[in-house]
Amino acid sequence: MKIERISIRRICNPINRPYVTAFGSQSAFNSILVSLESGGLTGWGEAAPGGGPFFSPYTDETSFCIARDFIAPRILGREISSGAELQELLQGIRGNEFAKAAFDVALWDLLARQDQLPLYRRIGGSGNVARVGYTFGVLNSYDELLAGIEKVTASGYPRVKLKFCPGWELEMLAVVRAAFPALTIHIDCNSAYTLADLPLLQELDRFHLAMIEQPLRHNDLLDHAELQRRITTPICLDESITSVQEAEQAIRIGAARFINIKYGRVGGITAALQIHALCGEHGIGCWLGGMGESSLGTTVVAALATLPNVNYPSDISPAEKFYVRNLGTPVLSTDRPGTYTLREEPGLDVVPEPDALRDFTVAAVHFEAPC
Ligand SMILES: [Mg+2]
Numbered sequence: 001m002k003i004e005r006i007s008i009r010r011i012c013n014p015i016n017r018p019y020v021t022a023f024g025s026q027s028a029f030n031s032i033l034v035s036l037e038s039g040g041l042t043g044w045g046e047a048a049p050g051g052g053p054f055f056s057p058y059t060d061e062t063s064f065c066i067a068r069d070f071i072a073p074r075i076l077g078r079e080i081s082s083g084a085e086l087q088e089l090l091q092g093i094r095g096n097e098f099a100k101a102a103f104d105v106a107l108w109d110l111l112a113r114q115d116q117l118p119l120y121r122r123i124g125g126s127g128n129v130a131r132v133g134y135t136f137g138v139l140n141s142y143d144e145l146l147a148g149i150e151k152v153t154a155s156g157y158p159r160v161k162l163k164f165c166p167g168w169e170l171e172m173l174a175v176v177r178a179a180f181p182a183l184t185i186h187i188d189c190n191s192a193y194t195l196a197d198l199p200l201l202q203e204l205d206r207f208h209l210a211m212i213e214q215p216l217r218h219n220d221l222l223d224h225a226e227l228q229r230r231i232t233t234p235i236c237l238d239e240s241i242t243s244v245q246e247a248e249q250a251i252r253i254g255a256a257r258f259i260n261i262k263y264g265r266v267g268g269i270t271a272a273l274q275i276h277a278l279c280g281e282h283g284i285g286c287w288l289g290g291m292g293e294s295s296l297g298t299t300v301v302a303a304l305a306t307l308p309n310v311n312y313p314s315d316i317s318p319a320e321k322f323y324v325r326n327l328g329t330p331v332l333s334t335d336r337p338g339t340y341t342l343r344e345e346p347g348l349d350v351v352p353e354p355d356a357l358r359d360f361t362v363a364a365v366h367f368e369a370p371c
Pocket residue numbers: 188190213214238239260
């Protein structure tokens with residue numbers, strides 16, 4: 001299909017309460033939004049690097065600039081019929097996976113709409129239901145955390161993930177494990193530790209965690225492999241997996257037994273599908289994570305979470321957990337806790353609501369191919 005028009009937007013969507021992790025506190029989620037038009041159809045793609053270079057080296061602003069100055073000119077007016085063809089055109093651009101991801105998702109949305117298939121089916125999903133876990137950030141007290149866990153597990157969530165960082169670590173975990181001895185729990189360290197913290201990390205084995213997510217720095221694959229040899233709890237890599245090649249290398253050296261695939265961080269649906277296939281080939285567990293996308297990007301995460309090798313409940317947050325008002329309409333939410341049911345409409349099944357799109361857009365640029 002010929003890419004006739006491209007729009008690129010920076011989006012800033014305020015959230016209803018500060019979100020605190022090892023990276024600090026945020027009051028809004030920032031993303032870039034791309035639309036591609038072809039043959040009377042519009043495909044939408046979102047990627048959410050955030051407003052600062054903390055979770056990755058990129059921001060919504062840097063992604064917007066790369067998208068505007070380098071990606072759009074390479075694809076405007078081109079005939080593109082697959083994610084692989086798009087990636088081929090973008091090969092000369094190093095890194096900048098979030099910018100590439102927004103285009104890649106928009107293309108897959110276009111392809112699914114053209115084929116009259118819901119996105120999850122167009123990418124090979126095995127059913128329209130994704131399993132969903134629940135994540136707790138750092139809260140004000142252990143009592144608040146315990147009450148929260150009680151509530152979400154009673155409502156049906158199959159596992160909880162706990163953010164884990166200095167000041168909110170072993171004591172917190174001991175309190176939770178004592179209260180919930182059989183619950184499936186994993187922790188997410190968001191790169192807060194190094195091998196110098198080995199004694200603390202070895203203590204985690206006694207809590208029977210499903211996995212430890214990203215204990216060490218994002219570029220410490222070798223150290224993760226070393227740590228995995230010295231602890232029994234499986235390591236799950238998140239921030240470290242920025243491409244298919246990183247996933248291949250992590251698997252080859254034994255740095256991870258699980259991978260948290262984030263489509264924005266790895267360059268889009270095309271790369272996410274390749275990493276999912278690699279995990280299947282090598283017996284590595286995988287699941288999907290979100291990065292603060294609106295309901296539009298969240299639907300992409302949910303579609304990917306229906307893939308056949310996904311063997312752990314994914315991080316798919318209902319929009320109302322974070323947003324006062326969502327970008328996309330309809331606002332999708334978990335129809336029953338612990339699951340996320342995708343609809344059978346063609347494509348992503350979510351498009352931006354015009355008023356919200358206007359209110360949340362910080363910058364925009366539009367391109368049109370000559371006839
Ligand atoms: Mg993580």
